[in-house]
Amino acid sequence: MLKVIKNRTEQGYRTTKYPEEAINLYSRYRGLPTVHQDCDKELARQCAEACPQEALNSDEMVIDIGRCTFCGQCEIQSEGKFVTFSNNFELGTSSREALFTSGSLPALAEHSKQHFKKLFGRSLQLRQISAGGCNACEADTNVLGTPFFDLQRFGIDFVASPRHADGIHVTGPISYNMKSAVLATYEAVPSPKVVIASGCCSISGGPFFGSKDVVGDLNSLLPVDLYIPGCPPHPMTTLHALLQYFK
Amino acid sequence: MDNLLQVTNGEAVSRSNIPNLDFNTFRQTILDETRHNGFIVQFFAYEDEEKTLKLIAVIRSGLHLYVTGCSLADEYPALTVENEKFHMFEREIAEQFGVHPKNHPWLKMVRYHENYRGKDDVFGNDYTEDIPGNYPYFTVEGDSVHEVAVGPVHAGIIEPGHFRFQCAGEEVFSLEIQLGYQHRGAEKLLEQPGMAMNRLPVIAESIAGDTAIGHSLCHSQAIEALAGLEVDEASKIIRSVALELERIACHVGDLGALSGDVAFNPPMNYFGRIRGEFLNLSMTMAGNRFGKGLVRPGGISFSVLAEHRKIICDKIASETPGITNVCDLLFSAHTVIARFENTGTVPRKLAEELGLVGYSGRASGLSYDARVTFPTEAYDTVKANVNARTVGDVFARASVRREEIMHSLRVIPELLSKNIDAQPIPFAPGYTLAPDSFVVTINEAWRGEVSHCLLTDKDGAILRYKVKDPSFHNWTGLAMSLRNQGISDFPLCNKSFNLSYCGFDL
Numbered sequence: 017m018l019k020v021i022k023n024r025t026e027q028g029y030r031t032t033k034y035p036e037e038a039i040n041l042y043s044r045y046r047g048l049p050t051v052h053q054d055c056d057k058e059l060a061r062q063c064a065e066a067c068p069q070e071a072l073n074s075d076e077m078v079i080d081i082g083r084c085t086f087c088g089q090c091e092i093q094s095e096g097k098f099v100t101f102s103n104n105f106e107l108g109t110s111s112r113e114a115l116f117t118s119g120s121l122p123a124l125a126e127h128s129k130q131h132f133k134k135l136f137g138r139s140l141q142l143r144q145i146s147a148g149g150c151n152a153c154e155a156d157t158n159v160l161g162t163p164f165f166d167l168q169r170f171g172i173d174f175v176a177s178p179r180h181a182d183g184i185h186v187t188g189p190i191s192y193n194m195k196s197a198v199l200a201t202y203e204a205v206p207s208p209k210v211v212i213a214s215g216c217c218s219i220s221g222g223p224f225f226g227s228k229d230v231v232g233d234l235n236s237l238l239p240v241d242l243y244i245p246g247c248p249p250h251p252m253t254t255l256h257a258l259l260q261y262f263k
Numbered sequence: 264m265d266n267l268l269q270v271t272n273g274e275a276v277s278r279s280n281i282p283n284l285d286f287n288t289f290r291q292t293i294l295d296e297t298r299h300n301g302f303i304v305q306f307f308a309y310e311d312e313e314k315t316l317k318l319i320a321v322i323r324s325g326l327h328l329y330v331t332g333c334s335l336a337d338e339y340p341a342l343t344v345e346n347e348k349f350h351m352f353e354r355e356i357a358e359q360f361g362v363h364p365k366n367h368p369w370l371k372m373v374r375y376h377e378n379y380r381g382k383d384d385v386f387g388n389d390y391t392e393d394i395p396g397n398y399p400y401f402t403v404e405g406d407s408v409h410e411v412a413v414g415p416v417h418a419g420i421i422e423p424g425h426f427r428f429q430c431a432g433e434e435v436f437s438l439e440i441q442l443g444y445q446h447r448g449a450e451k452l453l454e455q456p457g458m459a460m461n462r463l464p465v466i467a468e469s470i471a472g473d474t475a476i477g478h479s480l481c482h483s484q485a486i487e488a489l490a491g492l493e494v495d496e497a498s499k500i501i502r503s504v505a506l507e508l509e510r511i512a513c514h515v516g517d518l519g520a521l522s523g524d525v526a527f528n529p530p531m532n533y534f535g536r537i538r539g540e541f542l543n544l545s546m547t548m549a550g551n552r553f554g555k556g557l558v559r560p561g562g563i564s565f566s567v568l569a570e571h572r573k574i575i576c577d578k579i580a581s582e583t584p585g586i587t588n589v590c591d592l593l594f595s596a597h598t599v600i601a602r603f604e605n606t607g608t609v610p611r612k613l614a615e616e617l618g619l620v621g622y623s624g625r626a627s628g629l630s631y632d633a634r635v636t637f638p639t640e641a642y643d644t645v646k647a648n649v650n651a652r653t654v655g656d657v658f659a660r661a662s663v664r665r666e667e668i669m670h671s672l673r674v675i676p677e678l679l680s681k682n683i684d685a686q687p688i689p690f691a692p693g694y695t696l697a698p699d700s701f702v703v704t705i706n707e708a709w710r711g712e713v714s715h716c717l718l719t720d721k722d723g724a725i726l727r728y729k730v731k732d733p734s735f736h737n738w739t740g741l742a743m744s745l746r747n748q749g750i751s752d753f754p755l756c757n758k759s760f761n762l763s764y765c766g767f768d769l
Contacts, residue, residue, distance in 0.1 A: 019592045020529055026585060027533050042543065044550040044565070066692055068462045085465055087556040092564065093690045101550075144420040148447045150765050151422055152472025152553045155516075158420040159542075162535030176418030191768075193375050193444045194423055196393040197415050223462070223469040226455075229376060229448030247555060248472065 031166045035259060039252055046086040046101035047250070050119035051077050055098040063090045063098045069216075069225070072099070073116075081107060082115035082219035085247035107245045108257025112235060115219070115243060124260040129241065132210060136182050136262045140172045142212070143181035143205060147198050148230055149188030153215035153248035157185065160251050172258055178202075183210025183241075187248075189217040189224045190231035202238055214244040214254065222247060266292040267322070267329040272637035275488040275702040278718060281319070282331045289333035293320045294345055300324055302618050302631070305703060305716045306352040308335060308360045309727035310380070312720055316360060319729075321703050321716065326636055330703065337382070338363035341370075348618040351735060357385045371399065374443035374768050379451075403429040403436050411750065415444045422764035430750055438745040438753075440738055445768035453728035460693040467715075468555050471732055471766035476502075476509045476545075477708025478730070478766075479558040481715035484639060484704040486560035489719060490694035496641070497685035498562035500678050503641040504575070505545065505554050507671040507678075510709040512541035514664040515586065517761050521661055522593050524755045525602040530593040533585070540582055547574050562688040572679045583672050590665050603658035607744035607756035610655050619740045621711020621733045622663045623760055627655035633707035640706075645674050660759040667709075696723040710734060710763065732766030 032039060041047070051072075060074035067090055071083040079090075079099060090099040109115055110127040146154050157174070160167040167173065175181050178201045190198060202211070213234040216222035221232030234240055244257045266288060268281055284292065297303060305321035316335045321328065341364035342349040353364040354373045361382025364370065372386045384390070402410065408431050415423035423444040429437040449470050453463060467482035468475040480502060487494060494502075519534025542552035548567050549557035557563050593599055609619065614627035624631060630650075634642045648670040652662045696719050703716045711733030718727040741760045745753060 019588075019595065023529060023533065023588055023592050026588060027536075030536050042547055044548075045546055046550045066461060066690070068459065068465045085555065086551065087465060088550060088564070089461075089556075089690070092687065143416075145416060146420075146422045146445075146764075148445050148765070149422065150469040150472030150475075151763065152469070152475065152555070154420050154422060155473060156542075156552060159535070159539060162539060163532050164536050164539055174420055178416075188445070189447060191445055191447050192393065193446050193768075194415065197423065197444065201416055217469075223465045224447045224449070224452065227448040227452045229446055229451070247469075247551075248553070250552065 030163050032164055034255070041103055041105060041250070041252065043103060045103055045250065046088050048104040048107060048119070048121065049079050049081065049099050049101045051079050051099055052097060053077050053118065055094065059094055060098050063094050066093060078116045078118050080116050081245045082112060082243060083216055083225070084245070085216055085223060105250050105252040106256045107249065107253050108260065109243050110241065110261065112243060115245060124257060128261045132262060135208065136210065138171050140258070140262050141175045141181050142183055142185045143178045143201060144174050144185045145198055145201050147186055147188040147194035148191035149215065149217060153187035153217070156248045156251050157187065157214065157254060160255060165251055165255060167255065170259060170263070178204035179206070181205050183212060185212040185214055186218045186234050187214050189221045190234055190237065192229055192231065195231060195237070198237065210242070211238050211240050212242045212244065213240045215249055216245055216247050219243055219245065267296065267331045270328050270330050270703065272328060273484045273488050273639060273702065273704045275697055275700045278699045278701050281701060284331060284333045286333050286335065286339060289318065289331060290342060292331060293322060294342060296322050296324060296329065297346055297348055303348050303352060304328065304705060304712070304714050305729055305731055306349065307716070307729045308356045308362065309718060311726070316362065319716070328637065328703070330701065335362060338365055340365050341367035343367050347616050351739065361385055372443065374446040376446055398441060400427045401429070401437055401439050405431070407431050424764050428750055433749045433751065435745045435748050435750050438742045440742050442738070442764055442767050445765040447769065449769040450728055450730055454725045456724065464559050470730055470769065471763045472553055473513055474509070474708045474710065474713065474732070474763065474766060475553045475555050476505045476558060477706055477713040480506060480639070480706045481704040481713050483558050483560045485702050485715050485717045486694060488702045489696040489700055489717060490560065492561040492694070494562050497683040499640040500681065501548065501563055501567045501685045502558055504675050504678050505548060505557055506706065506708065507675050508541055508545050509554060511668050511671045512538050513709045514668045515541065517758060518593060518661060518664055520758050521755065522599065524758050525599055527593070527596055527599050530589050533589045537582060537586060540578060544575050544578055547571050559688060560694060561691065563685060564687050566687050567685040569682070569684065572682070576676050576679055579672055579675055586668065586672070594665065600658065602755065603661055604656060606657040606752050607748060607759060608654065608656040609740050609744050613743060614655060614740065617739050617743065618736050620736050622660060622667065623737045623740050624711065625650050626653060626659035626663045628653040633705050633712050637705045641678055657755055657759040698723040708733065711737065730769055732763050734762040734767040737762050738767060
C-alpha cells in the first residue's frame with residue numbers, strides 16, 4: 017500500500033490539457049505536408065517517380081496523404097524544394113478527395129454530419145477492427161486510453177461488443193481473410209452508425225497497395241465517414257479528428 | 264559436414280555453393296542437426312528459374328549457422344513426425360506450394376490462401392469462399408466437456424485471430440490457435456517481379472509495425488549484403504539504439520498490460536504513459552513513433568546528432584528511477600505474484616522441443632539471444648544480459664522482460680557514449696543486387712529472432728523473399744502453456760507471450 021502511494025506521488029498528474037492548451041510535437045514529427053507549387057517541374061517529376069507509395073502527382077502538384085506513409089523521402093530528395101512536412105498533426109478529413117492536397121485541408125468540424133454531433137457529441141462508443149493492420153495503428157489507437165491522452169474524459173471509448181458501439185474504427189488494408197469479419201461487425205452495430213478509416217492502409221492499402229490478398233480500400237466496402245491518415249496516425253491526429261468530427 | 268554449408272549472419276554467398284542434396288540425405292541431415300541443440304532459423308520452399316521446387320533449411324547450432332538444400336517432389340515424408348520444430352514450417356510449405364508432407368500429424372492450413380503453383384489444395388479448401396474455410400479443429404469429447412470459440416474480432420484494440428478452447432469446467436484441456444486473418448501477401452509483394460526497390464523497406468517495416476526496426480534491420484542488412492553497401496559505425500550505433508528503444512517501449516507496455524490483466528491498475532497506467540515516452544524517443548530520431556522510415560539499406564535516413572543523443576540520454580536518465588520503482592511495485596505486490604507464479608508454465612524441455620525463441624524461450628531457460636550469438640550492427644560491443652528466473656511461467660516471462668528493460672536502459676547510453684554524429688545516407692533510387700546469391704539475416708528484435716532470407720536469380724532480381732517473425736515459433740508455446748490452466752488465465756498467458764498476428768500471417 018505504501019508503495020502504491022509512493023509511486024502515485026512520484027508519477028504525478030500527467031494528463032494533457034489539450035484541446036484547451038496546444039500540444040507541440042517534436043520538430044522532427046512529419047505532419048501535414050506542403051507541396052511547393054513553384055518547384056521545378058523536373059525535380060517534382062523525379063520525386064514523384066521515386067515515391068515508394070506513388071502518392072505524389074507532379075502534374076497537379078498534389079500529394080495524396082491517404083496513401084503517403086510520411087516517410088519523408090520526397091522532402092530529403094528535393095531538399096525541401098518540392099515537399100516539406102510541417103508539425104501540424106491535424107490531418108483528419110470527411111472525404112477521400114480532400115486527402116489529395118497541396119498543403120491545406122478543409123476544416124473538419126464544418127464538414128461533419130451535423131446529426132452525428134447531436135447523437136454522439138456527448139458519448140461515442142467505437143468498436144475497433146484490425147483488418148490486416150501491422151499493429152502500429154492499433155497500438156497508437158490503444159494509447160489514447162493511457163493517462164496522458166485519457167480519451168474517456170471526452171466521453172469517447174472503445175468497447176468490446178459491436179452491439180454496444182456507435183460505429184467502427186478500422187485499421188489495416190482489409191485482408192481478404194478479414195473481409196467478412198469486418199462486414200459482420202459492421203452489421204452488428206446498431207444504426208445510425210459511423211465508419212472511420214484509420215491509417216493509410218485502410219484508406220488506400222498503404223504499404224500493401226497492389227497486393228492481391230487485400231481489399232485495400234475500406235470505402236469500397238462500407239461508406240466511410242471519417243478518414244484519419246498516417247502510418248500510423250499520431251494519437252493526436254486521431255484525438256483531433258474525433259473531437260472535431262463529433263464534438 | 265559436406266552436406267551443410269556454414270554461413271555467417273548477413274553474408275551473401277553464391278547459390279551454387281549451397282549443397283543440393285537428394286531428399287533423403289537432406290532430410291536425415293537436418294533431422295540429425297536439429298535433434299540436439301540445433302534449431303531452425305528458416306525452412307522454406309521456392310521455385311528456381313526452371314520452375315523446379317526446392318527446399319532450403321537454415322539451421323543454427325551453437326555459434327554456427329548452416330544452410331543446405333534439396334529438390335522437392337509433390338509429396339514427401341513429413342519431418343514433423345520425428346521433430347516437432349518442423350510442425351508449422353511444413354504446414355506453411357504445404358500451403359504455399361501445394362506439397363503434401365505425408366503423415367504430418369496436424370496438417371492444417373496456416374494462413375488460408377491458394378498455393379503459388381496452382382496445384383490441388385492440400386487442405387481441400389475452396390478459396391472463392393471467404394474465411395472461415397475448411398477447418399478441422401482438435402476436439403475433446405465427453406459429457407462435461409465444452410468448447411469456447413473466440414475471435415477473430417477480440418474484445419479490445421488488438422489484432423484478429425481465432426482461439427478454440429476445449430474445456431471441462433474452467434480447466435482448459437487444449438487450446439488451438441488458428442491465425443491467417445492478417446494475411447496481406449507480404450512475401451509475394453516483396454518478391455513481385457518488377458517491384459520498385461524503394462517500396463521494399465516500406466513493406467518490410469509494416470510486416471509487424473511493433474517490430475518495424477527489427478524487420479527493417481533484417482531487410483536492410485540483406486540488401487546491403489547483396490548490393491555490397493557499407494554501413495558506417497555511427498549509423499550502426501543508431502540502428503542498435505533504435506532496436507533497443509523498440510524493445511523498451513514494447514516490454515514496458517506489456518508489463519503494464521500484464522498488470523491490468525490481474526486488475527492491478529497503478530502500474531498499468533504508469534507503464535502506459537512511460538511506454539509513450541520511449542515511442543517519442545523513436546520519433547526524435549525517425550519522425551515516427553515506431554521508427555518507421557529510419558532504417559534504410561546503407562544506413563539511416565535522418566541525421567542523429569548531439570541534440571538527439573542528449574534528448575535520448577536525458578529521457579532515459581529521468582525515466583529510469585520511475586521505471587525501477589513501478590517495476591518494484593508490480594513485482595512485489597502479493598496479488599500480482601499469486602497470479603503470475605506457476606501460471607502458464609512452459610518447461611525447458613517443451614520449450615526446446617518447440618524451438619521457442621526470444622523472451623519466451625529465455626524465460627524457459629533457453630538462453631539464446633541473437634544479439635550475443637550472431638551480433639549485427641553495434642552489438643559486438645554490448646555486454647550480454649542474464650536472466651534470474653527461468654522456470655517458464657508468466658512470472659518468468661514478466662521478469663525476463665523487466666531484466667531486458669533494465670539492460671536496454673544501460674545499453675543505450677553506453678552505445679551513445681561514443682558521441683559520434685550519424686549522417687543520413689544520400690538518396691538512392693535503387694541498387695544492383697548480386698546475381699545467383701543467397702543471404703540470411705538475423706536480428707534479436709524485442710520478441711526474439713527475426714530472420715529474412717533472400718535468393719536472387721541470374722539477373723539479380725529477387726527470386727524468393729522469405730520472412731520469419733519470432734511469433735512463427737512461439738504461438739505453439741502459448742497454446743501449450745494453456746494446458747490444464749484455468750480459462751480465465753488465458754489473457755494473462757497471452758499477454759506474457761504477446762505474439763504478433765501480422766508477423767505470423769505475413
